[in-house]
Amino acid sequence: MSETKNVLVAEDVVVKFVGDSGDGMQLTGTLFSDTVAYDHNDLTTFPDYPAEIRAPQNTIAGVSGFQVHFGSKKILTFGDLCQTLVAMNPASLKANLKWAEKGAYIIVDADLFTDAYNEKAGYKTNPLTDGSLSEYKLAAVPMISLTKEAVKHLEMDNKSVIKSKNMFSLGICLYLYSKTLDHAIKHIDSKFAKKPQLAELNKTVLKAGYEYAEKSPIFDTIFQVNAADVEKGNYRNIHGNQATAWGLIAAAEKAKLQLFLGSYPITPATEILMELAKHKSLGVKVIQYEDEIAGICGAIGASFAGSLACTTTSGPGLSLKSEAMGLAVITELPLVIVNVQRGGPSTGLPTKSEQSDLMQALFGRNGEAPMVVISSSSPVDCFYKAFFAAKIALEHMVPVILLTEGALGFGSELFRIPKMSELPEINPPMATPNDPDFKPYRRDPETLVRQWATPGTEGLRHRIGGLEKEDIIGNVSTDPLNHEKMTYYRAEKVARVVKKIPDQELYGDATGDLLIVSWGSTQGSVYSAVRKLREDGYKVSQAHFSYLNPLPKNTEEVLSGFKHICVCELNSGQLVNWLKMNFNKHDYSQYNKVQGLPFLKSELLAHFTNLLKK
Amino acid sequence: MAENINLTVDRSNVELTKADFVSDQMVKWCPGCGAHAILAAVANVFPKIGYRKENFMMVSGIGCSSRFPYYVNTYGFHSIHGRANPIATGMKVANPHLSVWVATGDGDSMAIGGNHFIHVIRRNVDINIMLFNNQIYGLTKGQYSPTTPMGMVTKTSPQGTIEHPFTAGELVLGAQGSFFARVVDTDVKMMTEVMFEAARHDGTSVVEIMQNCIIFNDKTHALITAKETKDEYQLKLRNGEPMIFGANRDKGIRLNGTQLEVVTIGQNGITENDLLVHDQYQQDPGIHLMLAKMAPPKYPMAMGVIRSANYPTYDDMVEMQIDYAKANSKIKCMDDLLNSGEVFAI
Numbered sequence A: 001m002s003e004t005k006n007v008l009v010a011e012d013v014v015v016k017f018v019g020d021s022g023d024g025m026q027l028t029g030t031l032f033s034d035t036v037a038y039d040h041n042d043l044t045t046f047p048d049y050p051a052e053i054r055a056p057q058n059t060i061a062g063v064s065g066f067q068v069h070f071g072s073k074k075i076l077t078f079g080d081l082c083q084t085l086v087a088m089n090p091a092s093l094k095a096n097l098k099w100a101e102k103g104a105y106i107i108v109d110a111d112l113f114t115d116a117y118n119e120k121a122g123y124k125t126n127p128l129t130d131g132s133l134s135e136y137k138l139a140a141v142p143m144i145s146l147t148k149e150a151v152k153h154l155e156m157d158n159k160s161v162i163k164s165k166n167m168f169s170l171g172i173c174l175y176l177y178s179k180t181l182d183h184a185i186k187h188i189d190s191k192f193a194k195k196p197q198l199a200e201l202n203k204t205v206l207k208a209g210y211e212y213a214e215k216s217p218i219f220d221t222i223f224q225v226n227a228a229d230v231e232k233g234n235y236r237n238i239h240g241n242q243a244t245a246w247g248l249i250a251a252a253e254k255a256k257l258q259l260f261l262g263s264y265p266i267t268p269a270t271e272i273l274m275e276l277a278k279h280k281s282l283g284v285k286v287i288q289y290e291d292e293i294a295g296i297c298g299a300i301g302a303s304f305a306g307s308l309a310c311t312t313t314s315g316p317g318l319s320l321k322s323e324a325m326g327l328a329v330i331t332e333l334p335l336v337i338v339n340v341q342r343g344g345p346s347t348g349l350p351t352k353s354e355q356s357d358l359m360q361a362l363f364g365r366n367g368e369a370p371m372v373v374i375s376s377s378s379p380v381d382c383f384y385k386a387f388f389a390a391k392i393a394l395e396h397m398v399p400v401i402l403l404t405e406g407a408l409g410f411g412s413e414l415f416r417i418p419k420m421s422e423l424p425e426i427n428p429p430m431a432t433p434n435d436p437d438f439k440p441y442r443r444d445p446e447t448l449v450r451q452w453a454t455p456g457t458e459g460l461r462h463r464i465g466g467l468e469k470e471d472i473i474g475n476v477s478t479d480p481l482n483h484e485k486m487t488y489y490r491a492e493k494v495a496r497v498v499k500k501i502p503d504q505e506l507y508g509d510a511t512g513d514l515l516i517v518s519w520g521s522t523q524g525s526v527y528s529a530v531r532k533l534r535e536d537g538y539k540v541s542q543a544h545f546s547y548l549n550p551l552p553k554n555t556e557e558v559l560s561g562f563k564h565i566c567v568c569e570l571n572s573g574q575l576v577n578w579l580k581m582n583f584n585k586h587d588y589s590q591y592n593k594v595q596g597l598p599f600l601k602s603e604l605l606a607h608f609t610n611l612l613k614k
Numbered sequence B: 001m002a003e004n005i006n007l008t009v010d011r012s013n014v015e016l017t018k019a020d021f022v023s024d025q026m027v028k029w030c031p032g033c034g035a036h037a038i039l040a041a042v043a044n045v046f047p048k049i050g051y052r053k054e055n056f057m058m059v060s061g062i063g064c065s066s067r068f069p070y071y072v073n074t075y076g077f078h079s080i081h082g083r084a085n086p087i088a089t090g091m092k093v094a095n096p097h098l099s100v101w102v103a104t105g106d107g108d109s110m111a112i113g114g115n116h117f118i119h120v121i122r123r124n125v126d127i128n129i130m131l132f133n134n135q136i137y138g139l140t141k142g143q144y145s146p147t148t149p150m151g152m153v154t155k156t157s158p159q160g161t162i163e164h165p166f167t168a169g170e171l172v173l174g175a176q177g178s179f180f181a182r183v184v185d186t187d188v189k190m191m192t193e194v195m196f197e198a199a200r201h202d203g204t205s206v207v208e209i210m211q212n213c214i215i216f217n218d219k220t221h222a223l224i225t226a227k228e229t230k231d232e233y234q235l236k237l238r239n240g241e242p243m244i245f246g247a248n249r250d251k252g253i254r255l256n257g258t259q260l261e262v263v264t265i266g267q268n269g270i271t272e273n274d275l276l277v278h279d280q281y282q283q284d285p286g287i288h289l290m291l292a293k294m295a296p297p298k299y300p301m302a303m304g305v306i307r308s309a310n311y312p313t314y315d316d317m318v319e320m321q322i323d324y325a326k327a328n329s330k331i332k333c334m335d336d337l338l339n340s341g342e343v344f345a346i
């Protein structure tokens, strides 16, 4: 390392790689994030794909990005503003400059800032020379030329050479954050094991980028991010959708059941379907059905037949599944419905995240059809909440909705790999063959749970279905009092799940001026803002809800400790109304954002500070 | 009779009788409804199939037909409108040891559940679909269905329907169906035989039952059921036998160019040798499709097993892929999966 450089020790930093879809930014970002993970930093990543599969080249619509937030402390968010922005073409710079902090390094491929490309991106003048970037540390690197120069001796074709320029930018960033090239080199070697020429090319370009940054006077300040103080163990990087899939497989293994998924591709939930389809060696059965309705119906059939049955979808798909969810409620069969929320209504914003399906999850069915609703708050949490959703479904013979979000599904996080033996047992209420007392709707007096008698079991033939059934016996019944009783049982059965739900936790003191309530993906940003205010001496706490129905049994007690409650959500106010319905004597306000974007710490801080001053 | 039955489904080690499948529920179809006869046929055939009685699974959607699960003593699931087929698919794939039967109707499977109907057939899941075709909505009291003849006056078509009806067989074969049979509710003997063949077939079997709705669409199938006309309008297919019909058994079907033709044996030099011989097992569905489309008054209606071709079933292929993956993958349990790929110690 050159001695003329300032080395700045940073607690956490955000690096964002953006470029044209064809520029390999996802790979560059992944290699960078894997390197920091190997270096024991905690991290999250967030990819930002264009909505179109093949958007026109060098246009804003075709910009693809990958953001890495890493540090020596626990990383809880995907990061607001970045300290380094790598922009491979004018369009990607134009689209992303607003996410760069003032003073951030802006590293661009200067070779592509031609008049034609600048114009295509909507620049009237060249941003590299017109002074518009004066508040940033601009590194205008002629990346294509330097890449060509570095590999001249390899005599490779022009196309491959130009394609490898993303390795140049990776080399620069690894230098800039005091990381070694080891992991990237290892990856290149294994990726191109059968094409040594390409391996050589990519490694050469990577090293050239690193050496360029070392020598270049622009990079006068480099960063050092020390190892995070995380729990010892084996780690991997995991995406939320992958984590959801794995949580379900883990639950099936614990319950000693086969996992069945009935599903239909829909953004941003498809990765769960694709992930589960990969794991046939674990006995996972996946049917990609003809539509969303068939997906859930197949799962209901498989559930009756004795599988841990699941269906995965996003908002519009959840709408299509509504009638069948009612069927699962009335037949009292275990079922996990995963809804990876996206912006709505209708097709809405398929690739953007929102928390706007809470009311639908709670109420979106005909008749009174209460369901257990659980949410996850980070990519890793998707694993644990999917597991828990399955445990509740199986042990309580109820359908459970797991609400995740597009941002959680696509985002990744460092995952301390658990041992299966550390996870709780799952014990479904299987009926005993030839039990003379078996009745389809006889209930456990404590939990109101009925028994699971699967087809094939000797001596327990019975019929279930969508028509109201007579208490205990299970025959079709239109008796008015029976219907009222069964309606009560179905609601009370869901309510009694509360005994298995952990008490609501609080970050901060149990009493104070202000309680911030959050749920889902906003946990980290709200926490960061609340922590800052607490450091400044404010009497503010955070209650982050994961269990939305039933709500934890100490909820009233938690809410009672505060003069005012502000509920923050990425919708126009859903949890706030659910809380008002259930606990109406408190003073509530709400803070919302419906832009398909996460909360920024800065905007939360500003709002909370205002509230505290009132 | 039970030798050729699918070996995946567990066999009963005791002889079963009708009594084993009698349910304690009161049958609530209208007196005189054709569904009663279908129930009788099922009660005949289930004990003969030889499976353990607990392995029968009866699934239905919504409609008069879909009350069926309550009236047989098996595991049963009376689901929601149109969705019996995907539910049955999930059951069979989840547990291939079940003999899964679907009771459905023309509205349930060809209107609201039309998409599922063609896809279950396309996948060739090993389930048995009994399609009650009464050409009307009975349970909602008399609206036209996708099989109601064009022009018929119903409660929602006061001037007559202006819709072209589906022919179930055409839809089944168009969806690459491996088994299609047609029976009429007045012939319990034939229903029993055909349902047994359906059970024996590996793959999706569709048995279309021309069912009379005595209340809202009485005598809709009169030409093929009335004493005076039925012999003239029913062609009872038997595999390997020439296609002969008529009260005097003097009429037959031959292929003339690219079309089927009704001919009279003994006229214009026609002999039995000129007639088509039924081959229900042939892979090419061309003749089967023509047979399925034949309709009175120009033609007799083809009854019995029209097609029963052998193709791999979806559920068998699911099991094969899983067996292959289990034998060849390094990932044998969840701990293996959690620790696979890029893992590092901190």
Ligand code: SF4
Pocket: B028, B029, B030, B032, B033, B034, B035, B064, B134, B138, B139, B212, B213, B214, B215, B216
């Ligand atoms: S309405 Fe028609 S189909 Fe329904 S039970 Fe009565 S006769 Fe049978």
